[in-house]
Amino acid sequence: MGESESRRVVVARRGGPEVLEVVTENMPEPGPGEVRIKSEAAGVSSYEVMLRGHWFPGVKPPYTPGEDVVGLVDKLGEGVTGLEVGQRVASWTFGDAGCYSEYVCTKADRAVSVPQGLESTDAVALVVNYLTASLALHKTAAVKSGERMLAHGAAGGVGSALVHLGVQADAEVFGTASAHNRNLVESMGATPIDYRNDDFVARIRDLTGDGVDAVFDIIGGGRQLWRSAQSLRKGGRLVMLGMAGAVKGGFKIIPPTMAVVGLVKLMPNGKTVPLGPGMEKYPAENMDWYRDSLSEFFDLAVSGKMRPVIAEEFPLLEASRAHEFMERGGHAGKVVLVTES
Ligand SMILES: NC(=O)c1ccc[n+]([C@@H]2O[C@H](COP(=O)([O-])OP(=O)(O)OC[C@H]3O[C@@H](n4cnc5c(N)ncnc54)[C@H](OP(=O)(O)O)[C@@H]3O)[C@@H](O)[C@H]2O)c1
Numbered sequence: 001m002g003e004s005e006s007r008r009v010v011v012a013r014r015g016g017p018e019v020l021e022v023v024t025e026n027m028p029e030p031g032p033g034e035v036r037i038k039s040e041a042a043g044v045s046s047y048e049v050m051l052r053g054h055w056f057p058g059v060k061p062p063y064t065p066g067e068d069v070v071g072l073v074d075k076l077g078e079g080v081t082g083l084e085v086g087q088r089v090a091s092w093t094f095g096d097a098g099c100y101s102e103y104v105c106t107k108a109d110r111a112v113s114v115p116q117g118l119e120s121t122d123a124v125a126l127v128v129n130y131l132t133a134s135l136a137l138h139k140t141a142a143v144k145s146g147e148r149m150l151a152h153g154a155a156g157g158v159g160s161a162l163v164h165l166g167v168q169a170d171a172e173v174f175g176t177a178s179a180h181n182r183n184l185v186e187s188m189g190a191t192p193i194d195y196r197n198d199d200f201v202a203r204i205r206d207l208t209g210d211g212v213d214a215v216f217d218i219i220g221g222g223r224q225l226w227r228s229a230q231s232l233r234k235g236g237r238l239v240m241l242g243m244a245g246a247v248k249g250g251f252k253i254i255p256p257t258m259a260v261v262g263l264v265k266l267m268p269n270g271k272t273v274p275l276g277p278g279m280e281k282y283p284a285e286n287m288d289w290y291r292d293s294l295s296e297f298f299d300l301a302v303s304g305k306m307r308p309v310i311a312e313e314f315p316l317l318e319a320s321r322a323h324e325f326m327e328r329g330g331h332a333g334k335v336v337l338v339t340e341s
Pocket of ligand 1: 044045046047128129132152153154155156157158159176177178195218219224241242243244245326329330331332333334
């Protein structure tokens with residue numbers, strides 16, 4: 001491969017992990033106001049696994065997946081100030097994807113300095129999952145100190161971020177997870193609930209009496225969401241964050257999910273389903289919030305107060321193995337693609 005070339009992973013068509021192909025092409029050039037990042041680590045999320053295999057509005061094949069990246073600034077586009085070539089930064093591309101690449105061009109105001117003492121793999125795990133969790137926790141549900149919250153999938157990427165940030169906000173946190181992740185959830189500061197063997201609604205009632213103030217549901221599906229609503233006390237907020245259940249069930253779980261959301265909204269029991277600002281829309285007017293939040297996560301990680309959980313690392317060019325791994329399930333934390341220098 002020549003010096004003016006780079007490689008990226010492409011979803012060539014919808015299908016299994018084998019549709020992830022590596023293409024070599026000319027090095028991308030940063031446009032005005034952009035920087036080029038030489039990737040060291042990129043995150044993998046279950047959203048990307050779902051999108052690869054199922055129909056979903058938005059990107060259509062061929063496209064390069066990936067929404068978070070950490071690496072070295074490699075080239076500055078016209079008009080960029082405040083960043084230097086060689087500086088290590090983290091960035092995100094919500095909605096635009098493109099981070100399963102050796103070189104990523106991104107808007108310069110989305111490049112946040114990564115402090116020394118933080119591995120690129122840890123830093124990348126703090127980007128999309130923690131920004132998503134923080135937006136849901138602080139803006140959508142507005143969880144206050146002393147309130148009780150339930151995070152589903154507490155050992156997963158977004159779920160573990162919700163647990164960490166809930167604990168940082170002095171909430172009382174409960175988290176559903178498989179039995180083998182019990183110790184992990186406990187070590188993050190939450191009370192684990194084994195969702196496979198226990199009835200989580202009954203456990204929440206046993207543990208709290210009248211329920212929790214907020215439930216964060218990343219699983220989706222009619223029955224799941226209805227039961228999440230049953231875990232709330234009066235005045236509680238049900239926040240829908242994802243549909244990890246679609247990895248196995250496909251997007252046919254969307255209609256019953258939406259039907260239950262409508263039902264819970266209509267019932268006169270004081271429970272609400274707040275719709276927070278979307279991850280793609282919010283940044284335009286609130287870039288400082290994103291940048292400040294990310295810097296804060298990095299500081300908390302460096303100080304050892306909030307270490308992200310890394311499930312497994314795979315070479316970038318073997319992204320298909322990372323997708324196979326995520327589809328098998330049973331992992332804990334964030335799956336990361338690393339780029340060999
Ligand atoms: N709204 C946004 O902006 C945004 C951003 C990022 C992600 N998301 C969404 O968040 C969801 C999760 O993504 P992720 O990357 O965190 O996935 P992940 O790392 O694969 O985590 C999913 C977790 O869910 C657990 N789980 C599966 N079924 C469960 C159930 N019935 N009850 C409780 N836990 C269950 C799994 O545990 P076991 O393996 O033990 O079963 C796993 O730990 C996806 O739908 C994604 O699209 C949304």
